[in-house]
Amino acid sequence: xxxxxxxxxxxxxxxxxxxxxxxxxxxxxxxxxxxxxxxxxxxxxxxxxxxxxxxxxxxxxxxxxxxxxxxxxxxxxxxxxxxxxxxxxxxxxxxxxxxxxxxxxxxxxxxxxxxxxxxxxxxxxxxxxxxxxxxxxxxxxxxxxxxxxxxxxxxxxxxxxxxxxxxxxxxxxxxxxxxxxxxxxxxxxxxxxxxxxxxxxxxxxxxxxxxxxxxxxxxxxxxxxxxxxxxxxxxxxxxxxxxxxxxxxxxxxxxxxxxxxxxxxxxxxxxxxxxxxxxxxxxxxxxxxxxxxxxxxxxxxxxxxxxxxxxxxxxxxxxxxxxxxxxxxxxxxxxxxxxxxxxxxxxxxxxxxxxxxxxxxxxxxxxxxxxxxxxxxxxxxxxxxxxxxxxxxxxxxxxxxxxxxxxxxxxxxxxxxxxxxxxxxxxxxxxxxxxxxxxxxxxxxxxxxxxxxxxxxxxxxxxxxxxxxxxxxxxxxxxxxxxxxxxxxxxxxx
Numbered sequence: 001x002x003x004x005x006x007x008x009x010x011x012x013x014x015x016x017x018x019x020x021x022x023x024x025x026x027x028x029x030x031x032x033x034x035x036x037x038x039x040x041x042x043x044x045x046x047x048x049x050x051x052x053x054x055x056x057x058x059x060x061x062x063x064x065x066x067x068x069x070x071x072x073x074x075x076x077x078x079x080x081x082x083x084x085x086x087x088x089x090x091x092x093x094x095x096x097x098x099x100x101x102x103x104x105x106x107x108x109x110x111x112x113x114x115x116x117x118x119x120x121x122x123x124x125x126x127x128x129x130x131x132x133x134x135x136x137x138x139x140x141x142x143x144x145x146x147x148x149x150x151x152x153x154x155x156x157x158x159x160x161x162x163x164x165x166x167x168x169x170x171x172x173x174x175x176x177x178x179x180x181x182x183x184x185x186x187x188x189x190x191x192x193x194x195x196x197x198x199x200x201x202x203x204x205x206x207x208x209x210x211x212x213x214x215x216x217x218x219x220x221x222x223x224x225x226x227x228x229x230x231x232x233x234x235x236x237x238x239x240x241x242x243x244x245x246x247x248x249x250x251x252x253x254x255x256x257x258x259x260x261x262x263x264x265x266x267x268x269x270x271x272x273x274x275x276x277x278x279x280x281x282x283x284x285x286x287x288x289x290x291x292x293x294x295x296x297x298x299x300x301x302x303x304x305x306x307x308x309x310x311x312x313x314x315x316x317x318x319x320x321x322x323x324x325x326x327x328x329x330x331x332x333x334x335x336x337x338x339x340x341x342x343x344x345x346x347x348x349x350x351x352x353x354x355x356x357x358x359x360x361x362x363x364x365x366x367x368x369x370x371x372x373x374x375x376x377x378x379x380x381x382x383x384x385x386x387x388x389x390x391x392x393x394x395x396x397x398x399x400x401x402x403x404x405x406x407x408x409x410x411x412x413x414x415x416x417x418x419x420x421x422x423x424x425x426x427x428x429x430x431x432x433x434x435x436x437x438x439x440x441x442x443x444x445x446x447x448x449x450x451x452x453x454x455x456x457x458x459x460x461x462x463x464x465x466x467x468x469x470x471x472x473x474x475x476x477x478x479x480x481x482x483x484x485x486x487x488x489x490x491x492x493x494x
Contacts, residue, residue: 006416006419007031007033008033008132008413008416009033009130009133010033010131010132010413011034011037011131012026012034012035012037012100013136013138014037014038014136014138014139015040015044015101015103016043016137016138017402018045018137018138018139018387019036019135019137019386020043020092020402021386021399021406022402023036023097024068024069024095024097025403025407025409026406027095029413035102036097037105037107038102039107040103041104042103043088044089046163047081047088049163050081050163050165050184051082051165051167052184052187052337053171053188053191053192054188055082055184056076056080056081057078057080057081057084058078058183058294061074061078064397065399066091067399067403070233070234071090072227072233073218073223073227074223075217075218076215077218078212105123106124107121108122108351109354110351110354112354112355112380112382112383114356114357114423117132117489118130118131119131119134133382133416134384135383135384136383136385136386137386138351140347140391140392143343143346144340145340145342145343146338149315150318151317154319155318155319155336157333157336160337162180162184169335172195174196175196175332176334176337177202177323177333177337178201178202178339179315179336179338179339180338180340180341181201181206182207182291183294185201186296188337188339189201189308193302193305194302199309200309200323203310203311205452206284206312207284208266208288208291209265209268209294210296211300214295214296215297215298241400241469245395245469248395250289252441253444254444261288261289262287265288269283272300272301274304275304278303278304281312282303286450286451287450290446290447290449290451290453291453291454313329323336344455345389345457347388348361349362355377356425357379359379359380364377364379368458369388369457371385371389371431372431373408373434373475374389374465375408375409376426376431376484381424381487382423384405384409385405387401390463391405392464393464394464396468401472405476407476408477412424421486422487422489423486423487423488423489424487425487426483426485427485441466442464445462
């Protein structure tokens with residue numbers, strides 16, 4: 001527990017997985033002057049904004065939770081989006097974070113003042129907040145990507161993005177076009193196909209799909225055991241984290257495990273799609289696991305149903321009544337669903353962040369987002385990110401990553417409390433060394449085997465964590481002062 005006459009003012013931007021982790025960690029560290037700014041109407045981040053039919057997490061529930069807030073009574077082995085959303089609300093209340101939370105508060109500007117070593121933040125409502133530390137917990141998947149398709153605005157029926165689903169939308173008995181072939185597209189085609197008169201799935205390129213029994217309920221006896229034996233649940237969580245190391249081995253190195261999983265993906269397609277022509281259309285031209293892996297137990301059944309059609313030709317235009325593809329065919333539809341994902345590398349933007357010497361975040365990230373060990377950005381003192389650049393892992397629990405990072409940031413704040421500095425900033429050299437290590441480690445990963453995916457930035461870098469969990473723990477265990485400049489406002493120097 002930290003006690004000091006100097007109590008830092010901390011602003012956390014975002015109340016998703018990253019923001020909740022940071023807030024809980026700071027409360028445990030004894031911080032009291034903390035504000036969580038969340039632009040949405042509730043907590044949960046991506047699980048608040050996404051509410052489309054069929055939304056299901058593709059990570060098992062017993063791993064997809066905070067280590068500090070275990071939940072024994074998940075209804076399914078793979079939880080629904082609604083259950084995860086309610087879990088996040090429950091965690092905030094359980095951990096006493098509601099008093100720090102300011103919903104409907106969008107931060108539009110953050111400006112650093114070198115003379116006082118403080119940040120001034122401005123909200124969309126025109127309010128200003130002062131902070132000694134800013135923690136950006138804005139996440140990755142929160143800016144919906146709307147494709148630039150000629151005529152999209154002319155369509156006479158409903159057009160809805162899955163991340164902004166209209167709960168009043170009725171698709172039963174309608175001809176529905178789904179554009180996008182990632183996890184979201186697969187889930188929503190599976191959910192809408194049984195009731196729609198017709199579902200057309202427009203895909204630029206097919207995805208490898210691993211079959212898994214996504215609808216399996218968590219056994220009641222198992223739930224009862226976890227409730228009665230908290231130690232069992234802690235052990236189960238630890239075991240799940242350990243098991244994720246096997247997945248890390250799969251994606252990070254070309255081992256027999258990777259070949260086995262890839263063989264399973266190919267067999268999932270062969271066994272479930274008997275039509276040779278459709279199977280060929282559904283066969284990607286890249287290695288399984290190269291893109292964000294899709295997991296489903298229902299998609300192949302849905303797309304082979306009589307009322308479903310896979311459309312692989314390029315979309316030329318949208319008309320008031322349908323979609324025209326490159327082969328000249330006009331597909332009449334009543335509803336268009338955009339399962340086209342997110343602008344994944346925006347992070348804090350469009351927020352305007354101005355650091356030391358007037359440096360803007362857009363200028364700092366002109367060639368792509370970069371951060372030292374996912375946490376700090378040169379030119380932006382006393383500002384940290386949780387689940388920032390390189391934080392998507394593909395093999396490590398996001399909650400675990402967020403908790404590790406939050407504890408790392410808390411250590412810097414504790415050093416400030418002890419009077420070791422007024423401002424701390426990571427060096428360019430340390431940031432470049434980390435970026436170089438990432439590029440080198442990315443070489444043998446499956447994400448670097450030749451596909452195009454949302455993992456890639458505009459500059460061609462793969463924005464993922466290419467190391468295992470042990471390396472992450474080593475990097476975030478304790479701050480290395482050699483990689484930072486620590487400054488005092490009275491002397492203006494290190």
